[in-house]
Every structure is written in C-alpha cells, then in structure tokens.
Amino acid sequence: xxxxxxxxxxxxxxxxxxxxxxxxxxxxxxxxxxxxxxxxxxxxxxxxxxxxxxxxxxxxxxxxxxxxxxxxxxxxxxxxxxxxxxxxxxxxxxxxxxxxxxxxxxxxxxxxxxxxxxxxxxxxxxxxxxxxxxxxxxxxxxxxxxxxxxxxxxxx
Amino acid sequence: xxxxxxxxxxxxxxxxxxxxxxxxxxxxxxxxxxxxxxxxxxxxxxxxxxxxxxxxxxxxxxxxxxxxxxxxxxxxxxxxxxxxxxxxxxxxxxxxxxxxxxxxxxxxxxxxxxxxxxxxxxxxxxxxxxxxxxxxxxxx
Numbered sequence: 001x002x003x004x005x006x007x008x009x010x011x012x013x014x015x016x017x018x019x020x021x022x023x024x025x026x027x028x029x030x031x032x033x034x035x036x037x038x039x040x041x042x043x044x045x046x047x048x049x050x051x052x053x054x055x056x057x058x059x060x061x062x063x064x065x066x067x068x069x070x071x072x073x074x075x076x077x078x079x080x081x082x083x084x085x086x087x088x089x090x091x092x093x094x095x096x097x098x099x100x101x102x103x104x105x106x107x108x109x110x111x112x113x114x115x116x117x118x119x120x121x122x123x124x125x126x127x128x129x130x131x132x133x134x135x136x137x138x139x140x141x142x143x144x145x146x147x148x149x150x151x152x153x154x155x156x
Numbered sequence: 157x158x159x160x161x162x163x164x165x166x167x168x169x170x171x172x173x174x175x176x177x178x179x180x181x182x183x184x185x186x187x188x189x190x191x192x193x194x195x196x197x198x199x200x201x202x203x204x205x206x207x208x209x210x211x212x213x214x215x216x217x218x219x220x221x222x223x224x225x226x227x228x229x230x231x232x233x234x235x236x237x238x239x240x241x242x243x244x245x246x247x248x249x250x251x252x253x254x255x256x257x258x259x260x261x262x263x264x265x266x267x268x269x270x271x272x273x274x275x276x277x278x279x280x281x282x283x284x285x286x287x288x289x290x291x292x293x294x295x296x
Contacts (some may be wrong), residue, residue, distance in 0.1 A: 041234050041235070041236065041238075041239050041258075042202070044239060045239075045254060045255065045258060048246075048254035049253075049254055049255060052253060052254050057250065074236050074239075076233050076234060076235040076236060077198045077199075077233060077234045078198065078233040079198055079231045079232075079233060081198070081233075082198045082201050082202070082231075085205075086201075086205070086221065089205060089214075089217075090218070093214040096206075096209060097202065097205035097206050097209050098202070098206060100205075101202055
C-alpha cells in the first residue's frame with residue numbers, strides 16, 4: 001500500500017472553497033484505508049496555531065479533530081528526528097527548518113513521499129520526494145468524482 | 157531527575173542576543189552546573205533554527221544550536237499524548253496559545269512543574285506549572 005506524509009496544508013485546502021475537491025479525494029482514500037497517510041505532531045500544531053491566530057479556533061478544532069481521526073498514524077517528534085533535520089539543514093541552508101523537520105520525521109519512519117503544495121523547500125531535498133496532487137490522483141487511477149458530481153449538479 | 161526543570165527558549169534567545177544579557181548567561185551557567193535537573197523538548201531546537209532562518213543568519217543558528225545541544229543533554233520527544241494533554245488544557249485555557257499549551261502538556265506528562273522562563277502573563281495563568289523566580293532561586 002502507498003505510504004505518504006500528509007502536509008498540514010492538505011486539511012486546510014480541503015476545508016477551503018478553492019481546490020477542496022482534489023484534496024478531499026485523497027483524504028477520503030486515507031479514511032477508507034486505501035492509502036496510508038501519516039502526519040506528525042508539528043503539522044497538527046500548525047493547524048491549531050493557524051486558526052488561533054485568525055481567531056477562529058472553533059473551526060480549527062473541527063478540522064484538527066477530523067484530520068487527526070482520518071490519518072493512519074501520527075508521529076512523535078524525537079531528538080533523533082531533530083538530529084537528522086539538523087544534518088539536512090547543514091546541507092540545505094536555504095530550506096525552511098520547518099520543512100526539514102517534517103522531512104526528517106518521514107525519513108526516520110521509512111516514508112519518503114510527502115503530499116504538499118509547498119514546492120520550494122521539499123523540491124530541493126534529495127532525500128524526500130514531494131508528490132503533487134494531480135500526479136498522485138493519476139498514479140492511483142483516481143477519478144475526481146466529487147468534481148464530476150458537482151458539475152453534473154450545476155448542469156442540471 | 158528529582159526536581160526536573162524545563163528551560164524555555166526565551167532564556168536561550170536572551171543569551172544569544174547581540175548584547176547577550178548577563179543575567180540570561182548566568183542562568184545558562186547555572187543550568188550547566190546542574191545539568192541533570194534541567195531539560196527541554198525538541199521544540200526548543202526547532203525554535204532556534206526557525207528564528208535564525210528567518211533572520212537570515214544560518215551561521216548563528218549553528219553556533220547557538222551546538223552550544224545548547226552540548227549544554228542540555230536531556231532533550232525529550234514531543235508525543236501524541238503530549239498533544240492530547242495540550243488539547244485538554246485548551247478547553248480550560250481557550251485564550252492561550254496552542255504552542256504554549258503543548259509545552260505545558262509535555263511538562264505535565266513528564267511529571268515536571270517548574271519552568272525556567274522570563275515573565276509572561278499567559279504562562280502565569282496556568283495553574284499546572286510554576287515559574288522559577290530567576291532573581292531569588294537562581295540569584296541572577
């Protein structure tokens with residue numbers, strides 16, 4: 001089964017107006033246990049932080065709980081993860097340390113693919129591969145039924 | 157560790173400023189003497205790298221990171237249980253930053269109540285932890 005790390009931007013996109021359908025397809029596949037989708041503590045923290053600072057913590061809590069229940073597992077952040085992220089940092093000082101810690105957690109848990117819209121950081125890393133949403137949908141032969149259904153509704 | 161004390165990142169940032177506040181350096185020296193009692197979590201190191209990355213000063217990030225890593229041998233992981241505890245705390249303290257509550261969640265799960273930190277009105281609200289008085293307890 002395909003194993004991927006889910007960036008915190010995935011549940012955030014899924015709950016927004018634009019692009020929600022694409023991400024929902026993947027999150028539904030994870031919920032149905034057809035893909036193994038993992039995340040880490042820092043990603044969960046990012047969801048709560050984001051909604052706290054825009055003063056919408058109640059919305060944040062809903063998204064946080066839904067995402068927490070959907071994912072296959074949540075990884076702790078250990079000092080070993082941090083040591084690896086620091087090694088990566090020394091080689092790639094132009095990449096955000098936040099991206100590096102997520103990459104390190106994935107690598108230490110034998111997962112080298114990450115589903116994210118944050119291209120600039122992850123794309124420069126050799127140790128981990130960023131998957132783009134359309135590519136993932138294509139590789140899994142997933143049709144975006146949600147969009148299809150919505151188009152049919154609007155036409156009728 | 158009998159009297160575990162959590163060290164907050166603000167002490168490190170006061171030490172590492174261009175001036176390097178003397179009192180903060182003195183706190184760090186005390187921590188070095190009683191290394192076994194003091195600990196932190198991986199978030200502190202993340203904060204160091206994040207801060208100097210956004211200040212565009214990677215060399216300083218390395219210096220501070222290495223200094224703190226050698227100063228503090230006891231670095232603990234942040235777990236899902238810590239996160240769940242912080243979420244519990246969030247129900248009690250809805251106006252406090254989730255980041256601060258995660259730190260408190262980690263402390264509670266590691267049976268620790270004392271934090272070495274500067275004054276912050278938010279932290280003072282939390283009943284589950286108490287701040288070490290830097291003037292009296294460490295005599296800075």
